[in-house]
Amino acid sequence: MAGDKVDPIHQFVVNKIVPIEIGGIDFSFTNASLFMVATLVVATAFLYLTTSTRSLVPGRMQSVSELSYDFIAKLLREGAGSHGMKFFPMVFSLFMFILTANMLGMVPYFYTITSQIIVTAALALFVIGTVLVYGFYKHGLGFLNVFVPSGVPVILLLIVVPIEIISFLSRPVSLSVRLFANMLAGHITLKVFAGFVASLGTLGALGIGGAVLPLIMTVALTGLEFLVAFLQAYVFAVLTCMYLNDAVHPGGH
Amino acid sequence: MIVTSAYAQSTTTEGAETHDAAAGEVHTETGVAHEGGHGSGVFPPFDSSTFASQLLWLAISFGLFYLLMSKVVMPRIGSILETRQDTIARDLDDASRSKAEADAAIAAYEQELAAAKAKGNAIASEAREAAKAKATADRTAVEVSLNNKISAAEARIADIKTKALADVGAIAEETATAVVEQLIGGKVSKAEIASAVKASAK
Numbered sequence: 001m002a003g004d005k006v007d008p009i010h011q012f013v014v015n016k017i018v019p020i021e022i023g024g025i026d027f028s029f030t031n032a033s034l035f036m037v038a039t040l041v042v043a044t045a046f047l048y049l050t051t052s053t054r055s056l057v058p059g060r061m062q063s064v065s066e067l068s069y070d071f072i073a074k075l076l077r078e079g080a081g082s083h084g085m086k087f088f089p090m091v092f093s094l095f096m097f098i099l100t101a102n103m104l105g106m107v108p109y110f111y112t113i114t115s116q117i118i119v120t121a122a123l124a125l126f127v128i129g130t131v132l133v134y135g136f137y138k139h140g141l142g143f144l145n146v147f148v149p150s151g152v153p154v155i156l157l158l159i160v161v162p163i164e165i166i167s168f169l170s171r172p173v174s175l176s177v178r179l180f181a182n183m184l185a186g187h188i189t190l191k192v193f194a195g196f197v198a199s200l201g202t203l204g205a206l207g208i209g210g211a212v213l214p215l216i217m218t219v220a221l222t223g224l225e226f227l228v229a230f231l232q233a234y235v236f237a238v239l240t241c242m243y244l245n246d247a248v249h250p251g252g253h
Numbered sequence: 254m255i256v257t258s259a260y261a262q263s264t265t266t267e268g269a270e271t272h273d274a275a276a277g278e279v280h281t282e283t284g285v286a287h288e289g290g291h292g293s294g295v296f297p298p299f300d301s302s303t304f305a306s307q308l309l310w311l312a313i314s315f316g317l318f319y320l321l322m323s324k325v326v327m328p329r330i331g332s333i334l335e336t337r338q339d340t341i342a343r344d345l346d347d348a349s350r351s352k353a354e355a356d357a358a359i360a361a362y363e364q365e366l367a368a369a370k371a372k373g374n375a376i377a378s379e380a381r382e383a384a385k386a387k388a389t390a391d392r393t394a395v396e397v398s399l400n401n402k403i404s405a406a407e408a409r410i411a412d413i414k415t416k417a418l419a420d421v422g423a424i425a426e427e428t429a430t431a432v433v434e435q436l437i438g439g440k441v442s443k444a445e446i447a448s449a450v451k452a453s454a455k
Contacts, residue, residue, distance in 0.1 A: 009296065009297065012296075012297035012298055013297045014297060014300065014303040014306075014307070020306075025305045026302060026303075026305055026306055027305060027306045027309045027310075028306050029306075029310065030303065030306055030307070030310075032303070032306075032307055032310070033306065033307070033310035033314075036310050036311055036313075036314040036315070037310070037313075037314050039314065039318075040314040040315070040317055040318045040321075043318065044318060044321050044322075044326065047322075047326045047330070048321075048325065048326055048329075051326070051329050051330055051333060054329070054332075054333050054336075055333075056336065056337055056340060058333075062333075065330060066330060066333065066334060069327070069330045069331070069334070070334070088327070089319065089322055089323035089327055090319070092322055092327060093315070093318055093319040093322045093323070096318075096322070097315055097318050113307075113311075115298060116297075116298050116303075116307060117298045117299065118298075118303075118304045118307050118308060119307055119311055122307075122308055122311055122312075123311075123315075180298070184298060
């Protein structure tokens with residue numbers, strides 16, 4: 001599309017597949033929408049099909065499903081205690097959705113939906129919204145204790161409370177930007193180094209020899225990106241657990 | 254500058270002013286989009302014209318995913334894990350119960366063995382006692398009969414002795430009579446001889 005030049009940004013362009021417009025607002029089914037649906041289908045199909053035999057002694061694939069279930073259950077229980085377990089479906093869905101989206105994004109020519117700030121922001125706001133709604137619903141104004149750490153002298157509270165408020169407000173920002181920036185930067189870097197391989201390869205024998213270096217780099221980065229893809233899903237889940245802990249036990253820190 | 258026609262349409266409907274403003278802003282920021290050859294010129298993740306559609310489709314797909322997870326997949330995995338835990342617990346229970354039964358059987362066996370041993374010892378000692386008692390009784394019976402025989406024999410000996418002694422007196426008198434007759438040729442009265450014998454026999 002961009003001629004002979006490799007454009008590292010092109011992979012993030014949203015293209016319409018089925019244009020839909022309701023009330024003057026554009027709700028088109030785009031390539032991003034396609035991969036959201038693909039994430040939904042792939043993750044659900046995997047978890048559903050691998051557990052369909054309900055084997056007492058699990059096979060490999062069933063083990064993967066069970067391990068991810070146990071993994072998130074343990075994460076949430078450690079992060080938010082047994083009272084936090086009512087959010088288990090939410091954290092599990094978030095983790096599996098982001099993980100699958102990130103992993104699908106690693107496939108060449110596939111769209112990475114988590115590289116869209118609006119997607120990660122929506123997920124982060126969903127988490128913070130849940131924390132706020134549940135926190136105020138459960139504890140009323142007592143939820144504001146979340147800004148008042150226990151055991152701090154009254155004078156220090158003048159400094160600590162504003163800091164706590166700022167840190168609380170920055171949570172949705174950091175939660176969304178962390179995932180978005182990691183995925184975006186990773187994919188750009190991969191594309192740039194892969195682009196070097198192609199560009200150098202056209203420069204004759206010396207260029208082909210020189211292209212080996214970015215090729216090695218691309219292979220290494222691909223491995224790193226798989227790690228980042230998992231790690232960011234994990235970090236998102238861990239932070240979600242931490243924030244939910246505030247909703248369940250305000251002032252408990 | 255190649256764009257899908259649909260995309261181009263959407264940007265034109267959005268209104269040229271806002272679009273140009275956004276494009277200009279991002280151009281200065283990234284500097285990449287300009288060379289990138291995109292129709293809008295906006296850095297795609299910050300292209301707000303796609304936000305509504307992305308939010309809608311994210312809500313649909315994630316909402317559906319959440320629903321499927323919480324209603325279908327998670328209860329299923331949970332039940333699998335629970336069933337497995339129950340089975341393991343039940344198997345462990347069975348094993349410990351079997352072990353308890355085996356222990357009880359061993360204890361019963363040992364108890365019976367001890368009882369049998371005690372019974373055997375009792376029978377043996379009883380038999381030994383009986384044999385001893387019988388031997389003692391036999392011996393005393395034999396002794397009694399022997400003593401009886403001895404005393405009977407002794408009585409007979411004494412009887413024979415007295416008889417013999419009595420015979421000795423008569424023989425001595427006769428002999429004395431004969432001796433006296435030979436010596437003195439005269440007759441001596443029987444009474445005198447008898448008294449003389451008696452006196453000498455003392």
